[in-house]
Amino acid sequence: MPKSNLTRRDLFGLTAAGAFCSVLGLPHAAAAEAIWGRNKKPKNIIFCVSDGMSAAVPTMVDQYLELTTGRGSYWASLMNEDYVVNGLQSTKSLTGPVTDSSAASSAWGSGVHVWNGAVNWLPGGIELRTLLDIMKTEAKMRTGLVTTATVTHATPAGFAVAHESRDDEAGIAEKYLKLCPDVLMGGGDKFFSSTLRKDKVDLYGKFVGQGYTVVKNLSEMRAADLSKPLLGIFSGGHMPYTVDHNHDPKLKASTPTLAQMTSTAISQLKGGSGFVLQVEGARIDHGGHTNDFAAQLFDQLAFEDAVRVAVEFALEDQETLVVVTSDHGNGNPGLAGAGDEYFESAGGLKLAQNMTCSFVPILVSIKLKATHDNVIEVVKDRYQIELSRDEAQFVADGLTKTSPTSKIRVLNQDFSNLAMALSNHTHVNYMTYTHTSDHVLVSALGPGCEFFNGLTSNISYFSHFLSSRDLSVTNMTMDFETAKSHYVKSNMVAGDHWH
Numbered sequence: 252m253p254k255s256n257l258t259r260r261d262l263f264g265l266t267a268a269g270a271f272c273s274v275l276g277l278p279h280a281a282a283a284e285a286i287w288g289r290n291k292k293p294k295n296i297i298f299c300v301s302d303g304m305s306a307a308v309p310t311m312v313d314q315y316l317e318l319t320t321g322r323g324s325y326w327a328s329l330m331n332e333d334y335v336v337n338g339l340q341s342t343k344s345l346t347g348p349v350t351d352s353s354a355a356s357s358a359w360g361s362g363v364h365v366w367n368g369a370v371n372w373l374p375g376g377i378e379l380r381t382l383l384d385i386m387k388t389e390a391k392m393r394t395g396l397v398t399t400a401t402v403t404h405a406t407p408a409g410f411a412v413a414h415e416s417r418d419d420e421a422g423i424a425e426k427y428l429k430l431c432p433d434v435l436m437g438g439g440d441k442f443f444s445s446t447l448r449k450d451k452v453d454l455y456g457k458f459v460g461q462g463y464t465v466v467k468n469l470s471e472m473r474a475a476d477l478s479k480p481l482l483g484i485f486s487g488g489h490m491p492y493t494v495d496h497n498h499d500p501k502l503k504a505s506t507p508t509l510a511q512m513t514s515t516a517i518s519q520l521k522g523g524s525g526f527v528l529q530v531e532g533a534r535i536d537h538g539g540h541t542n543d544f545a546a547q548l549f550d551q552l553a554f555e556d557a558v559r560v561a562v563e564f565a566l567e568d569q570e571t572l573v574v575v576t577s578d579h580g581n582g583n584p585g586l587a588g589a590g591d592e593y594f595e596s597a598g599g600l601k602l603a604q605n606m607t608c609s610f611v612p613i614l615v616s617i618k619l620k621a622t623h624d625n626v627i628e629v630v631k632d633r634y635q636i637e638l639s640r641d642e643a644q645f646v647a648d649g650l651t652k653t654s655p656t657s658k659i660r661v662l663n664q665d666f667s668n669l670a671m672a673l674s675n676h677t678h679v680n681y682m683t684y685t686h687t688s689d690h691v692l693v694s695a696l697g698p699g700c701e702f703f704n705g706l707t708s709n710i711s712y713f714s715h716f717l718s719s720r721d722l723s724v725t726n727m728t729m730d731f732e733t734a735k736s737h738y739v740k741s742n743m744v745a746g747d748h749w750h
């Protein structure tokens with residue numbers, strides 16, 4: 252438990268209540284409710300999303316840390332605290348059991364299941380009211396979105412705006428300008444810069460005109476005047492994978508981590524009449540799509556560092572609800588049993604210690620020279636793993652040959668052959684390259700956390716958050732057949748949206 256920032260009064264209150272509940276033998280939800288106060292409402296809400304996080308991702312992070320440092324992960328330790336409630340979330344969308352990120356975030360953002368690819372929007376041009384809009388307008392709360400994707404990407408957008416398609420990120424950036432959240436941080440220069448936007452509109456200038464401070468690197472972020480609204484854009488597209496960031500001194504010097512952005516956001520938002528902040532570790536999802544184990548593992552570690560920042564603030568503040576969860580599974584990786592009595596599995600997982608980059612720079616190097624000799628050399632240099640000649644040839648073939656299997660497999664052929672060859676060594680295997688329908692983990696702490704006990708539906712969170720300000724908004728809903736007839740007619744089927 253991170254008690255270092257707690258006051259003596261807080262510490263006494265938490266431990267005394269926890270001890271009381273333990274004596275009574277209360278389950279976690281009841282214990283947590285007793286600690287935070289029955290029917291108490293949070294002043295602030297911090298919603299932390301590890302995008303595309305199948306259950307094996309935090310599992311492997313916990314086991315990797317235990318094997319390499321002797322201590323498990325932060326989230327695993329959090330789950331055992333009396334003041335934390337744990338549960339599962341069902342993640343379906345209007346399209347079906349498998350959601351994309353915009354429909355998943357829209358479920359939280361408007362309490363409605365929408366079609367995959369839509370952002371708080373239903374056919375017929377029906378725009379749904381969003382959590383950030385309502386909390387800002389009706390409850391005068393401050394609002395923030397922090398992500399390692401483009402800040403206009405599906406998950407942050409789903410909390411904030413209504414838009415027909417997640418793909419129109421330039422349009423979503425304009426809707427942010429109308430909403431004026433107090434904090435916007437992530438990547439996506441191409442959706443704000445007049446030289447990169449197709450319409451040549453200088454959105455940075457328009458944000459400055461609305462009173463924003465615009466920052467574009469770590470030192471500017473640290474020096475920012477936090478009495479003003481803050482727009483931080485730190486890369487052209489998505490921000491780099493953590494494993495690439497960790498091993499590139501230039502990136503480390505110029506680009507903030509998710510934890511650093513989260514800390515800055517909380518500093519900007521706190522002190523008023525309450526805030527709602529979404530924090531997204533976005534690239535766990537991207538590593539899932541490409542079956543990139545190192546990308547997922549180290550981005551999940553960075554996400555949990557950001558969660559620690561949020562939780563330490565909440566323990567000190569005592570009035571903040573923190574929810575830690577995902578929007579859907581992706582890839583469904585897992586550490587498989589290997590060797591006699593499975594004793595080789597641990598060694599496979601520990602190989603992550605030597606992985607110094609994501610698949611991206613490896614594939615760039617291999618594409619320049621797709622021979623088995625070069626593949627062996629590059630993988631040995633970046634991962635200290637010696638591929639066999641057959642494995643290396645298989646990887647090279649992934650760059651030059653197409654697969655007769657599904658569309659998604661062809662899209663990911665270069666990544667997938669590398670992933671499969673490496674899995675012979677790491678014993679980490681993936682089931683697919685797409686999202687999955689699995690329920691996802693939820694942990695929560697702070698006033699109102701008892702709500703997240705057991706199995707909860709993604710659309711139920713919206714009204715729970717609004718109830719913290721005694722607000723109630725019922726958005727319009729649509730049945731599957733009505734929505735389907737629209738999307739089939741307009742040739743926009745779910746298969747176009749697999750992120």
Ligand SMILES: [Zn+2]
Binds near residue numbers: 536540750
């Ligand atoms: Zn995805």
